[in-house]
Amino acid sequence: MTNVEIVIDIETVGKSKDDFSEYEYEKIEKTLGEEPEQYFALYPQTGFIVCIACKNIISGKGFVIHINDINYKESDKNNPFTYYGVPNEREVLSLFWNMIDLMQKDGHNLSRLISFNGKRFDVPFILLRSAANSVNITHSLGYKGGPEFHLDLWEEFSFGRKIRAFSIDIIANMLGLNCHRNNDYNGKLVWEWYNNKEYKKIAELCISDVLLTENIYKTLKNSWGKIIFL
Secondary structure (H helix, E strand, O other): OEEEEEEEEEEEEEOOHHHOOHHHHHHHHHHHOOOHHHHHHHOOOOEEEEEEEEEEOOOOOEEEEEEOOOOEEEEEOOEEEEEEEEOOHHHHHHHHHHHHHHHHHOOEEEEEEEEOOOOOOHHHHHHHHHHHOOOOOOOOOOOOOOOOOEEEHHHHHOOOOOOOOOOHHHHHHHHOOOOOOEOOEOHHHHHHHHHOOOHHHHHHHHHHHHHHHHHHHHHHHHHHHHHHOO
8 A cells, every 4th residue: 555645634614693593693602793794714613625635745736626607626636736617616525635635545545634733623624524415525534533644734833732833825934935825815805706606716716735744844844844743
């Protein structure tokens, strides 16, 4: 079996206030504070996944699955990512799990998952939204597993929350890496793009986040090597 390392990222949007009863909304307000809609996309209980992107660092190939008006598959020999458009969150998750399952059946062992804040955001979101959509998972993604499987770079750069954590763009700046994020291009625009049906923009942002996470991981690994990374 060939070991593979995968970088993962997701994009999410919040549900509408109308998706909750008045009683439920009051409960949400007690948890998230006033005007909780601004935080809905941050939690699987109040948001949903519109895009998942993954890249296999070993092969250099990746895929991005996103909500789209029509089903499609798009690949280009000059682009390492294959694009999949599906109609809803349930299909995003079903295809994602199928891709993970096929990888394992093809003799590839998912030996490491790499993310930025994935332990607190991406993985819980994927697992809980899978349950919400009655989608069967095909891998634990490190949940309740050993700490060596899921390498969360957010934790690495906060030394296990021993020092203050910074956002991915500040980490990129520290390492001298180019970052695609700015005031006019960041995750806060995902809701606007989703409403405007600019789904490809969401996919491109998700891919850019994966590539930045990969570059941060490789920079750290080149410095720390096997002394810290097994």
